[in-house]
Amino acid sequence: xxxxxxxxxNKVTEKGKYVELRCDPISGHTALYWYRQSLGQGPEFLIxxxxxxxxxxSGLPNDRFFAVRPEGSVSTLKIQRTERGxxxxxxxxxxxxxxxxxxxxxxxxxxxxxx
Amino acid sequence: xxxxxxxxxxxxxxxxxxxxxxxxxxxSVNNLQWFHQNPWGQLINLFYIPSGTKQNGxxxxxxxxxxxxxxxxxxxxxxxxSGVYFCAAMTYTGGFKTIFGAGTRLFVxx
Numbered sequence: 551x552x553x554x555x556x557x558x559x560n561k562v563t564e565k566g567k568y569v570e571l572r573c574d575p576i577s578g579h580t581a582l583y584w585y586r587q588s589l590g591q592g593p594e595f596l597i598x599x600x601x602x603x604x605x606x607x608s609g610l611p612n613d614r615f616f617a618v619r620p621e622g623s624v625s626t627l628k629i630q631r632t633e634r635g636x637x638x639x640x641x642x643x644x645x646x647x648x649x650x651x652x653x654x655x656x657x658x659x660x661x662x663x664x665x
Numbered sequence: 666x667x668x669x670x671x672x673x674x675x676x677x678x679x680x681x682x683x684x685x686x687x688x689x690x691x692x693s694v695n696n697l698q699w700f701h702q703n704p705w706g707q708l709i710n711l712f713y714i715p716s717g718t719k720q721n722g723x724x725x726x727x728x729x730x731x732x733x734x735x736x737x738x739x740x741x742x743x744x745x746x747s748g749v750y751f752c753a754a755m756t757y758t759g760g761f762k763t764i765f766g767a768g769t770r771l772f773v774x775x
Contacts, residue, residue: 591767592766592767594765608762639706641708654698656700656709658707
């Protein structure tokens, strides 16, 4: 597609529920990144995919968070047993290749609210 | 890990004024980017600039990698320039890490 698409744009869920957030990167972009942004702060790195594999998942805060990219394009971020502290905007970005060599294009984000 | 500091944290300009935003980073970097986050939350990539100088219209950026800083220049500011400007530094040391600064919040008055 023309840009990075994230769905849903907004998600409200109850504490303890499971949620899935979807990211559709720019066609042909091999690298995909997930970030989380809390109010008034800069984006915080979660995970980076190169193709189908997670090249670096060191930013995932705990084992309730998991992400997949089974065919090397669309990615899903999964959060189990959601907590109120998980409320944030979840941003996805993609780039043409290795992160050292290319700039990122971000999606509009998914605003997650855990009540 | 790498630390990224941006200054000033907040900036108010009269339309038409020029400004310089600064980003300091604590370690050598493989990638340095500047982003603008508009009031609707969309992050727009302004520059990919690990070193040297680039210009795009009224905006330009310079990164001096050896001295570990980058500058973003905004000339003849417009109200549409309002928002938050982030720099993001990436290093491969000990794995892939991209760290965003806390941002500079810019408001341009008409």
